[in-house]
Amino acid sequence: MTNQIQSEQHRICNKCHQTKSLNEFRLNARKSGLRRDCRDCERFYQRQYYNKNRVRLLKRGAEWRKANPEIVKALNQQYYDSNPERRKQQWLDYQKRHPDKVTARAAQYRALKRDAYIADCPQVRAIYKEATRLRQQGLDVHVDHIIPLSKGGEHAWYNLRIIDAKVNLRKSNTMPCKDLLQEVMRCKNKL
Numbered sequence: 393m394t395n396q397i398q399s400e401q402h403r404i405c406n407k408c409h410q411t412k413s414l415n416e417f418r419l420n421a422r423k424s425g426l427r428r429d430c431r432d433c434e435r436f437y438q439r440q441y442y443n444k445n446r447v448r449l450l451k452r453g454a455e456w457r458k459a460n461p462e463i464v465k466a467l468n469q470q471y472y473d474s475n476p477e478r479r480k481q482q483w484l485d486y487q488k489r490h491p492d493k494v495t496a497r498a499a500q501y502r503a504l505k506r507d508a509y510i511a512d513c514p515q516v517r518a519i520y521k522e523a524t525r526l527r528q529q530g531l532d533v534h535v536d537h538i539i540p541l542s543k544g545g546e547h548a549w550y551n552l553r554i555i556d557a558k559v560n561l562r563k564s565n566t567m568p569c570k571d572l573l574q575e576v577m578r579c580k581n582k583l
């Protein structure tokens with residue numbers, strides 16, 4: 393009877409003793425042929441083993457990653473390349489959760505392209521955070537570089553201010569008035 397059931401399409405799992413179809417068994421990694429335990433049992437025992445040895449396994453994994461940075465990088469890249477949809481969704485979620493960080497990073501990137509001095513400090517981040525808060529309240533504001541980046545202005549808190557978007561667009565890349573310019577320099581030199 394058992395032999396009949398354990399035909400070419402089925403076999404009995406040696407863990408749960410259920411008769412299952414062959415595609416419920418994975419290939420044996422060491423020997424040829426299929427594993428003797430079914431996928432469900434394999435997963436169950438793997439999880440049990442993991443939970444029991446979690447701390448040790450996490451530590452071993454961290455050590456391995458530290459010793460093999462090139463492989464980790466390649467595997468990450470592989471995952472990154474093969475999951476474009478997931479990547480896109482993660483990026484959208486991140487943008488929704490951290491709009492201030494996204495605009496701050498974009499501004500930093502623009503400054504970087506102009507070879508401007510960049511102060512990536514809490515004050516700069518706070519300004520972008522505040523601008524985002526105001527936008528969420530419905531105000532149309534921009535973070536403006538008082539001395540434009542294109543005129544040698546720095547991406548630093550003393551050269552940043554929150555202004556109305558329309559004013560900022562009208563201002564474009566013109567230099568500020570003399571008083572304001574002096575104020576920026578005074579703040580900078582106080583550091």
Ligand SMILES: [Zn+2]
Binds near residue numbers: 429430434
């Ligand atoms: Zn089983």
